[in-house]
Amino acid sequence: MTPGCSEIEELAPELALGLLAGGERAGALGHLASCPACRTTVEELVRVAEALLLLGPEAEPPVGFEARVLDRLEREGRPPQPARPRWRRALVPAAAAAAVAAALVTGLVVGRSTERDPRFERQYIAALRTLGGTSLRAARLHDPGGRDVGEVFVYRGHPSWVFMDLSDPAAPSGGYRLELQGRDGAPVASDGFAMRNGSGYLGWPARAEMDRVGSVVVRDAQGVGRYNAQLPGLS
Amino acid sequence: MWDAPDDALVAGLGAGDADAAVALVRRFQRRIYGLALTIVGDPVTAEDVAQETFARAWRHAAAYDARRASVATWLLTIARNLSIDAVRLRRPEPLNPEALAALSLADRAQDPADQAVRESERSRVQGALARLPAEQRRALVLAAIGGRTAKEICETEGVPLGTAKTRIRAAMIKLRVDLESQGQEETDR
Numbered sequence: 437m438t439p440g441c442s443e444i445e446e447l448a449p450e451l452a453l454g455l456l457a458g459g460e461r462a463g464a465l466g467h468l469a470s471c472p473a474c475r476t477t478v479e480e481l482v483r484v485a486e487a488l489l490l491l492g493p494e495a496e497p498p499v500g501f502e503a504r505v506l507d508r509l510e511r512e513g514r515p516p517q518p519a520r521p522r523w524r525r526a527l528v529p530a531a532a533a534a535a536v537a538a539a540l541v542t543g544l545v546v547g548r549s550t551e552r553d554p555r556f557e558r559q560y561i562a563a564l565r566t567l568g569g570t571s572l573r574a575a576r577l578h579d580p581g582g583r584d585v586g587e588v589f590v591y592r593g594h595p596s597w598v599f600m601d602l603s604d605p606a607a608p609s610g611g612y613r614l615e616l617q618g619r620d621g622a623p624v625a626s627d628g629f630a631m632r633n634g635s636g637y638l639g640w641p642a643r644a645e646m647d648r649v650g651s652v653v654v655r656d657a658q659g660v661g662r663y664n665a666q667l668p669g670l671s
Numbered sequence: 672m673w674d675a676p677d678d679a680l681v682a683g684l685g686a687g688d689a690d691a692a693v694a695l696v697r698r699f700q701r702r703i704y705g706l707a708l709t710i711v712g713d714p715v716t717a718e719d720v721a722q723e724t725f726a727r728a729w730r731h732a733a734a735y736d737a738r739r740a741s742v743a744t745w746l747l748t749i750a751r752n753l754s755i756d757a758v759r760l761r762r763p764e765p766l767n768p769e770a771l772a773a774l775s776l777a778d779r780a781q782d783p784a785d786q787a788v789r790e791s792e793r794s795r796v797q798g799a800l801a802r803l804p805a806e807q808r809r810a811l812v813l814a815a816i817g818g819r820t821a822k823e824i825c826e827t828e829g830v831p832l833g834t835a836k837t838r839i840r841a842a843m844i845k846l847r848v849d850l851e852s853q854g855q856e857e858t859d860r
């Protein structure tokens with residue numbers, strides 16, 4: 437079900453406060469993709485939520501906290517440079533202007549969605565504003581048991597693209613495919629990606645009519661559907 | 672390094688500078704841990720959340736954008752979301768809502784680093800919060816600082832769900848208007 441403006445008005449405070457769970461959050465973000473009025477509302481509430489965090493109480497962390505944190509940072513090593521999605525290579529100069537916009541969105545979501553970086557909502561909103569409210573739909577990926585394993589974004593533009601970020605420690609490594617399906621469940625297009633150490637991601641400039649796409653299925657090397665996501669409808 | 676501005680520390684963090692990491696942890700650990708403890712309610716989970724907050728900041732420092740949020744806001748938002756996720760996985764002993772609601776108006780220990788700036792911003796928000804009707808203020812503090820959903824607030828406060836939602840929304844809208852008009856006065860001056 438796609439939430440409309442009245443549902444978003446109802447969800448907006450909790451969305452801005454970071455309190456919405458996966459499914460509701462994805463639905464709300466999907467609506468924001470096509471509704472500038474609701475984006476403005478949420479943006480304003482996000483600012484209020486941020487101001488309130490400054491009033492949070494202070495407390496002395498347990499003894500040795502500082503040393504443990506620094507130890508951990510050292511173990512993580514030097515912070516990684518931002519990932520370069522492989523689809524950038526596939527772009528042709530004619531698509532350059534649109535590619536800049538799409539790259540902006542991808543840059544904002546790469547590696548963040550499964551980690552649920554809190555600035556994501558704001559960046560997403562800012563990106564959509566830059567794009568002029570072009571259709572960008574987001575949905576959570578689930579396994580058959582309903583467990584949340586990641587997020588998928590479907591962007592309609594020139595070029596259109598799909599971005600997926602998946603994390604499931606139980607998934608065997610190997611070649612997987614992401615399949616776009618029409619609202620009737622028929623396959624529309626698909627592309628492969630690799631799963632390693634329980635995580636995989638895909639940035640794909642898909643040549644497909646994105647507005648026809650209603651759901652996404654991720655299949656393993658044997659072609660078995662392991663995860664799926666229902667995209668919010670277009671308003 | 673110790674009196675470097677917040678954004679300079681984050682820039683140093685993004686470049687893998689260990690001194691910047693030390694300074695950033697010292698400057699923000701009490702606020703990060705304090706917020707985490709408030710939401711999750713137990714010291715072990717709160718420490719996990721606080722550690723993870725700094726690890727995320729370390730990983731994503733290069734993407735930090737000072738035009739969008741202050742460093743304090745950025746870190747506190749990370750800590751809030753991680754805390755809410757941790758609570759979803761394992762709801763601990765319920766925090767006393769009375770204590771939580773009182774928190775926002777209580778004095779706090781001072782950290783000299785950027786005290787003047789922080790205090791002026793804080794006192795603006797605190798003032799705006801104080802002007803809200805008591806039941807709205809309480810619902811908003813439980814949600815925004817305590818990480819409680821409207822459903823949880825309706826259960827602990829013994830009010831209908833719709834009432835809890837309305838209180839949170841009404842409080843946020845009033846606060847927005849109030850903070851905006853204060854900001855306007857400052858630019859007019």
Ligand SMILES: [Zn+2]
Nearest residue numbers: 440441471474
């Ligand atoms: Zn709307």
